[in-house]
Amino acid sequence: MKHSLGYRNRTRKLLRKGVREKWNPITRILREYKEGDRVVIKIDPSFVKGMPHRRFHGKTGIILGKRGRAYIIKVLMGGYEKTIITRPEHIVPLEGK
Numbered sequence: 001m002k003h004s005l006g007y008r009n010r011t012r013k014l015l016r017k018g019v020r021e022k023w024n025p026i027t028r029i030l031r032e033y034k035e036g037d038r039v040v041i042k043i044d045p046s047f048v049k050g051m052p053h054r055r056f057h058g059k060t061g062i063i064l065g066k067r068g069r070a071y072i073i074k075v076l077m078g079g080y081e082k083t084i085i086t087r088p089e090h091i092v093p094l095e096g097k
Contacts, residue, residue: 011054015045029089033071037063038094041073041086050087060094 008015024046033039043057050070061073061084071091073084 008054011045014054014057015043017045024089028092031088031093033063033088033091033093035063035065039063039071039073039091040094041075041084041090042092044089047087047089050085051090052084052086056082056084 024044028044039061041052041056041059041061043051043054045051055077056075059075059077061075064072064074064083066072067085070085070087073086073091075082075084
């Protein structure tokens, strides 16, 4: 039987939480971002809704705007600009910039 090639294919190690990451901080969900803010895409596996594809995990992007509860993020990948729509549970602000 052929194995599934679904959206979360080969994410066993990538989308795993550590022992001290089991609790979800509410501040991460309630944080507001402005256009031009730089963020890091850090997928939270406990929230399936609004989750970006695994290839974007760890990438840095710029907030372009808001669409409902989600944010539109521009990410440079392989010389191309990609537009990602993801919810605030899966993004964290870039430190130091």
